[in-house]
Amino acid sequence: MAAPRPTIKDVAALAGVSKSLVSLAMRDSGRVSPESLTAIRAAADELGYRPNAAARSLADRRSNTIGVLVQDLHNPISAEIIDGVQRQVRASGYHTMLVTGSEVAELEQSEIEKLLEFQVEGLVIIGHRMPAGARAAIKGYCPTVIISRAESDIAGLDSISNDDNAGGRMAVDHLYSLGHRAIAHITGGDNKVALMRKSGYESAMTGYGLATQLASYEGAFTDEGGYRGTCAALDSKMGHSAIFVANDLAAVGALAAAADRGLKVPDELSIIGYDGMALGGLRSISLTTIAQPLATMGLDAAALLFLRIKDPTRPPVHIGLEPRLVIRNSTGVYHR
Amino acid sequence: MAAPRPTIKDVAALAGVSKSLVSLAMRDSGRVSPESLTAIRAAADELGYRPNAAARSLADRRSNTIGVLVQDLHNPISAEIIDGVQRQVRASGYHTMLVTGSEVAELEQSEIEKLLEFQVEGLVIIGHRMPAGARAAIKGYCPTVIISRAESDIAGLDSISNDDNAGGRMAVDHLYSLGHRAIAHITGGDNKVALMRKSGYESAMTGYGLATQLASYEGAFTDEGGYRGTCAALDSKMGHSAIFVANDLAAVGALAAAADRGLKVPDELSIIGYDGMALGGLRSISLTTIAQPLATMGLDAAALLFLRIKDPTRPPVHIGLEPRLVIRNSTGVYHR
DNA sequence: AACGGGTATTGGAACGGTCCAACGCAGCGT
DNA sequence: ACGCTGCGTTGGACCGTTCCAATACCCGTT
DSSP, X not given: OOOOOOOHXXXXXXXXXXXXXXXXHHTTOSOOOHHHHHHHHHHHHHHTOOOOHHHHHHHHTOOOEEEEEESOTTSHHHHHHHHHHHHHHHHTTOEEEEEEOOSSHHHHHHHHHHHHHTTOSEEEEESSSOOTXXXXXXXXXXXXXXXXXXXXXXXXXXXXXXXXXXXXXXXXHHHHHTTOOSEEXXXXXXXXHHHHHHHHHHHHHHHTTOGGGOOEEOOOSSHHHHHHHHHHHHHSSSOOSEEEESSHHHHHHXXXXXXXXXXXXTTTOEEEEEEOOGGGGSTTTOOEEEEOOHHHHHHHHHXXXXXXXXXXXXXXXXXXXXXXXXXXXXXXXXXX | OOOOOOOHHHHHHHHTSOHHHHHHHHTTOSOOOHHHHHHHHHHHHHHTOOOOHHHHHHHHTOOOEEEEEESOTTSHHHHHHHHHHHHHHHHTTOEEEEEEOOSSHHHHHHHHHHHHHTTOSEEEEESSSOOTTHHHHHHTTOOEEEESSOOTTSTTOEEEEEOHHHHHHHHHHHHHHTXXXXXXXXXXXXXXXXXXXXXXXXXXXXXXXXXXXXXEEOOOSSHHHHHHHHHHHHHSSSOOSEEEESSHHHHHHHHHHHHHTTOOTTTTOEEEEEEOOGGGGSTTTOOEEEEOOHXXXXXXXXXXXXXXXXXXXXXXXXXXXXXXXXXXXXXXOOOO
């Protein structure tokens, strides 16, 4: 059955009025007599009428839609950020169109391209990598906010993130205050976020006069990366009593590495992660971490986006939120 | 700056041809002379032209878009299913529009409504609850596939899921073969999926002549639910040596409950989950589970959807995939 | 030189909405 | 009786595409 969807014209015909009036009625913009209104309502749901968003967006010259690109849907923190974004976007009467990125830059680029073709009025990008299409976004003057990276350096893009540098220092502070000195760091790769966390680690260590104890091992923002990095750290002969891992996912890998070596956490080894993913709070993981205010970041990002939409000329800003230390059971006082 | 996006007309004017030709060129549908083609290409990217999806979809009378509703984005298995769906959808030359559901039925309903307004050509619903808008979807003749619930009973909807009943039995089989007899079950609530897993548990137990050992404790598909249910199980005086938890997330909660009680897993208590979420494979969790073929389910769902789009009259089918046992370190042989 | 045939190109009518200027009609004051 | 005013309503233009029928052009035949 072809079953062509009923249009506004069909409704008008059935209700015995003009399509203009139906249009007004559908958006209940006053000025429609009660009788017409009920007649139209009745006709509409007898036919199962549903407005055509494409037509509307074409006529309006606005899509009422915000595009969201999530680089890594598998990282549990993405879901929490998305929640925040969606709530705010919804509250503002917009819809979200969510697409997922991928390692392949071209695919990511093409996803952004699609969003732009849909005439999204704004773009939220969630991820720690530089999105392939960001520059295109700027060039096309599509209001854009990047979450989780500080992009204030890239002219024209608003961004929001926690202060990774400060967070890195907080991690060290915490371990130091527990008495640890031989503190290792497992990196999260060579993306900017990971590098900032690392530099926070380094500056705090140096600040404590522990420059000689500096020891970074190569990891990644994944379970596997954390496992490998931690193995390397433990294999070294530096006698690390505590490890600061670049993110929670990797820290869970670190926990596993410790378990494999028969090291009790936190008695024999303290481990602290970064992100504050909900799963880290699961009782059987119970990971001490530097938590980002994930939902807040999502909310604020959307709010920021609407500000820019309203005034595209405002200077780009970067909002840096303070992360906070969440102490659970993976860190403890140092005792030899 | 108003910066109105350039249209096909602008490109045509700049390239000195008609808009029709530009239209042809943009979709490289043969028949355009090389000279025109390059002229148009040049004009297009000088202006930064990007086709307007709304206009295109209006003229084409098709959106080239598949809507995806994810009921629970926070459950890590969602991401893996989505991956599968997206890959298949992309491979078929369509885009996906992803929205998230919520506990609030009305919100979920309105999200589906939005998707339909966007004239999505098909709908994929990922979740174990009955989606509020499913009936509307059927009524509106929008091709729909439900993932993770068997909805063959609801006329007109295709569905795809693993066989939860068989999976429940497999879990019991595994524990039984390890020598366990006092096997408890932590439920996942009163949704259909959870109920089927439970009934698999019950029938397997009864089959082994363990009807007297049947013991289900109320839980939920969350960490918290698993924790509470397991506490209840352990507080009972039934001496359970093994627990089958309705899903992985809850099973992680169960692990925590065991740890809190000082019970060694798997030596003193075996725990098996259900789903096969990637996080269960993290070394420090290492959860034995009944794994669903998540990515495959996503792929197949999309494939099924396209079949239905092509032929809307075909009878609705349900595809049941076999789950498989993944043995890790949370289950072990029974010894008193 | 006229003709046919193919190829490259074009104008205009859709598509389903929104917007706007104009219209009919009541009630009102004068 | 007259023109105002204001409300409810209407037709038609427009949004940026695609599609189709029509056209212009070039080339080889006859």
